[in-house]
Amino acid sequence: MTPEEIFVTPQWLKENLSQTNLKIVDGSWYMPAAKRNCGEEFEKVHIPGAVFFDQDKIVDPVSAFPHAVPSPDVFAKAVGKLGIAVDDEIVIYETGDLFAAPRVWWLFHIMGVKKLHILRGGISAWQAARFATESGAALPEPVVFKPAYAAEKVVFIEEMVLIAKHKAAHIVDARSAERFTGAVPEPRSNVRSGSIPGSGNVPFGSLVADGAFKPLEMMQVIFEAQGIKKGKPVVTTCGSGVTAAVLFLALNLLGYENVRLYDGSWTEWGTVT
Numbered sequence: 001m002t003p004e005e006i007f008v009t010p011q012w013l014k015e016n017l018s019q020t021n022l023k024i025v026d027g028s029w030y031m032p033a034a035k036r037n038c039g040e041e042f043e044k045v046h047i048p049g050a051v052f053f054d055q056d057k058i059v060d061p062v063s064a065f066p067h068a069v070p071s072p073d074v075f076a077k078a079v080g081k082l083g084i085a086v087d088d089e090i091v092i093y094e095t096g097d098l099f100a101a102p103r104v105w106w107l108f109h110i111m112g113v114k115k116l117h118i119l120r121g122g123i124s125a126w127q128a129a130r131f132a133t134e135s136g137a138a139l140p141e142p143v144v145f146k147p148a149y150a151a152e153k154v155v156f157i158e159e160m161v162l163i164a165k166h167k168a169a170h171i172v173d174a175r176s177a178e179r180f181t182g183a184v185p186e187p188r189s190n191v192r193s194g195s196i197p198g199s200g201n202v203p204f205g206s207l208v209a210d211g212a213f214k215p216l217e218m219m220q221v222i223f224e225a226q227g228i229k230k231g232k233p234v235v236t237t238c239g240s241g242v243t244a245a246v247l248f249l250a251l252n253l254l255g256y257e258n259v260r261l262y263d264g265s266w267t268e269w270g271t272v273t
Contacts, residue, residue: 001253002253003212003213003216006105006116006249006253007120007212008091008117008119008120009120010119010125010126010128010131013047017048019089021085021087021089022089022091023049023082023084023088023089024048024050024051024090024091024093025050025051025052026038026046026050026051026052026092026093026123027053027092027093027100027101027103027104028041028094028095028096029055029056029094029099030099030100032187033187039052042138043135043137045123045133046123046133046135047093047119047123047126047131047134048132050093051082051084051138052138053082053092053104055067055104057078058074058075058107059074060074065267065271066240067103067240067242068264069107069110072111073147075107075111075145076111076144076147079111079145080143080144080145081142082138082140083140083142084140085143085144086113086145086146087114087115088113088115089116090108091117091118092105092108092117092118092119093119093126095123095124096122098212098213098246099204099242099243101118101119101122102118102246102248103241103244105245106245106248109150109153110153110154111145111147111148111150112148112149118212120210120211121210121211121212122211124211125211152260153260154260154263155235155260156262156264157264157269157273160235160262160269163235164196168233169234169258170228170229170232170233170234170235171199171200171234171235171237171262172201172202172228172234172237173195173196173199173200173201173236173238173266174203174204174236174247175195175201175238175239175266176203179266180199180201180203181195182194187239188239192271194270196266199237200226202223202247204238204246207219207246207250208246216254219250219253219254223250228251230257233258233260234256234258234259234260235262236248236260236261236262237261237265237266237269238265238266239265240266240267241262241265244261244262244265245261248260248261
């Protein structure tokens, strides 16, 4: 896996729009405080042929926590309605600057999709290139999605407690330094401030430049400064599992092995432990 394989340019996407097995997914999401409705924004403007992946709805329906990873069956039914099959080639974009798209990439990744990309620079780069957009609701033809779930890449609370207790893996948190140290309140009122014992802090934004990642050697220095070195398993975490996927993708590009994501992240840990 290389950055060139993951991040595609607007020009590449424009040249491949006509490919029947190429599916375009808007994975935009923002923190609730932003008060943005990404579904409505999608209907106002999106890349031609795109569908909207709602990160607040394609989740475990019985979990008390936001963005809980759905079961393979729930995921398959939802993305099948979006017209996406497991052997399609998928390009994910967002309206932000590499914030939410990696979470959608991660979900498709753990559900078995092999051909996965993120649009470098998101829809802003597409529009800056003066390529066409469209509006209105997406009306895809439903298909059958056959998941191949990689459960070993997901960490749940019971195992996370043991990992932290026994220091069985590097734990790296994608939240801002202020949230990680507890200097500022968490955005969710029922969640205490702080961080998982023994974890390091790599704010996801420190890895991002121009809608993609900084050079690999720069990211390696950032992780190693937090003691996140190769040779030991790594678990990524954040507030609710979204930006933990930014770290998950970055670590995989850097060649770290046995990288996993704690799905409940601090919202769960800061509530139940």
